[in-house]
Amino acid sequence: MIARLSTRHVLAVFVTLALLVGAKPVFAQAPAAHPSPAALLLAKQIVELKGAKDLYQPLVRGVIQKVKNQFMQTNFMYAKDLNEIANNLERDYTPRVNELLDASARIYASYFTEAELKDILTFYQSPVGRKLLVEEPKALDQSMANAGDWGDKLSDEVIAKMRDEMKKRGHDI
Numbered sequence: 001m002i003a004r005l006s007t008r009h010v011l012a013v014f015v016t017l018a019l020l021v022g023a024k025p026v027f028a029q030a031p032a033a034h035p036s037p038a039a040l041l042l043a044k045q046i047v048e049l050k051g052a053k054d055l056y057q058p059l060v061r062g063v064i065q066k067v068k069n070q071f072m073q074t075n076f077m078y079a080k081d082l083n084e085i086a087n088n089l090e091r092d093y094t095p096r097v098n099e100l101l102d103a104s105a106r107i108y109a110s111y112f113t114e115a116e117l118k119d120i121l122t123f124y125q126s127p128v129g130r131k132l133l134v135e136e137p138k139a140l141d142q143s144m145a146n147a148g149d150w151g152d153k154l155s156d157e158v159i160a161k162m163r164d165e166m167k168k169r170g171h172d173i
Helices: 002-022 039-047 052-074 075-112 114-123 126-170
Strands: none
Touching: 002 052, 039 114, 039 126, 052 075, 052 126
16 A cells, blocks of 8 residues: 555656646746746745645655665665664655755746736635645546556557457467
8 A cells, every 4th residue: 555655646746747847828938037936935835735745755755765775685684774774864854845845836936927826826725726636636546547447458459459460460479
């Protein structure tokens, strides 16, 4: 369950980052090089409302566990010490998630005007916006599961079709 949640969270982070980086304003304006402090504040509120901190939090643990596992491969006898160090590092590095939040806010603020950010924030604070924040992750999870099932079915069709075509050419695979 934890591994699945971590994978799901990491996937969600990458999707969020891709959406943030790929976000384009309606009028295709160039990103603002230096957003105003007010725009940054609005963007940070939006990022926080969207639950980015919960998405980014597993990244710290994931990085630390990955490095710990690399050291464990050199000598598994160091497990006790490495686990203690990893726990301490996780506690020390967890606040650095705020760096990602700030970077995400800066990205948002560079793609949206201050007026647009106010409208976005107002939307997310509205009843339908709050519902979107709660229900969208569920809809995305279900959509991703559906896409996986669809891909599996398509794969079966492609395998059958490829076998048929190869059989026509005298190859039995």
